[in-house]
Amino acid sequence: MNVSKITALYDACLLYSAPLRDLLMHLALTDLFYAKWTDAIHDEWIQNVRKDRPELPLAQLERTRQLMNVHVLDCLVTGYEGLIPSLVLPDADDRHVLAAAIHAGASSIVTFNLKDFPAETLRAHGIEAIHPDEFVVSLFQSEPLVVCAAVNRQRANLKNPPKSVAEFLDTLERHGLPKTVALLRQFADDL
Numbered sequence: 001m002n003v004s005k006i007t008a009l010y011d012a013c014l015l016y017s018a019p020l021r022d023l024l025m026h027l028a029l030t031d032l033f034y035a036k037w038t039d040a041i042h043d044e045w046i047q048n049v050r051k052d053r054p055e056l057p058l059a060q061l062e063r064t065r066q067l068m069n070v071h072v073l074d075c076l077v078t079g080y081e082g083l084i085p086s087l088v089l090p091d092a093d094d095r096h097v098l099a100a101a102i103h104a105g106a107s108s109i110v111t112f113n114l115k116d117f118p119a120e121t122l123r124a125h126g127i128e129a130i131h132p133d134e135f136v137v138s139l140f141q142s143e144p145l146v147v148c149a150a151v152n153r154q155r156a157n158l159k160n161p162p163k164s165v166a167e168f169l170d171t172l173e174r175h176g177l178p179k180t181v182a183l184l185r186q187f188a189d190d191l
Helices: 012-016 017-027 037-052 058-071 081-086 091-102 119-123 131-144 143-156 165-174 178-185
Strands: 007-010 034-036 108-110 128-130
Touching: 007 012, 007 091, 012 119, 012 131, 017 034, 017 058, 017 108, 017 119, 017 143, 017 165, 017 178, 034 091, 034 119, 037 091, 058 178, 081 091, 108 131, 128 131, 128 165, 131 143, 131 178, 165 178
Parallel strands: 007 034, 007 108, 108 128
Antiparallel strands: none
């Protein structure tokens, strides 16, 4: 994967977890790739967070949506809805994700739900589904210092509570990034 030229569409499952969402946002701000999502993807992760954490104010989650849309240039995909009916996926509810990826010219859908995006179906559109751990590892292999700087900024922003490097990396590992964490541990002094 040539990360310097890709457009990656983030699936809602990535945005559900605050630590992973924060990491992916910091990486999107590096200009190593173009990050994309839709209002429907926002709606999905917000709905799932609200279902599991009803004590979180909706206004706080909507503010997160707004900040994401403002800080990542040209991130919001629109006008893809007409493609949805023509697409076939194991879960029909995921067709909007593929439609948005096609419309945005994405080369990757970054998702934990790889089985929901069969390689053969995606290949017909020049798209691959990639696990977030593999995605971040590929970014790291291309530009380790840029990725380390993004991770450093993310950790430095944690104030309530602050986290040591070890605590921070343990959090990322618990959120599905063991290969990324193994690489980052080699650069712990830079984080």
